[in-house]
Amino acid sequence: MDYCASDGGDGLIKADGPPYAECVLCREPTEYAEASKGLPLCPVCEWQEAQRTACSG
Numbered sequence: 372m373d374y375c376a377s378d379g380g381d382g383l384i385k386a387d388g389p390p391y392a393e394c395v396l397c398r399e400p401t402e403y404a405e406a407s408k409g410l411p412l413c414p415v416c417e418w419q420e421a422q423r424t425a426c427s428g
């Protein structure tokens with residue numbers, strides 16, 4: 372089991388089109404559907420979170 376690889380799977384739904392959910396951090400539109408559960412992040416914040424929580428070894 373690799374705990375580092377945890378993207379998606381928290382109730383987030385990839386949107387095919389608007390309305391998009393707002394990023395919970397910067398309020399930018401994300402690529403997730405507004406009906407998504409969980410905490411949608413825009414690609415930028417998602418990347419930053421990935422850097423912060425990246426496993427180091």
Ligand SMILES: [Zn+2]
Pocket residue numbers: 394395396397398399412413414415416417
């Ligand atoms: Zn964001």
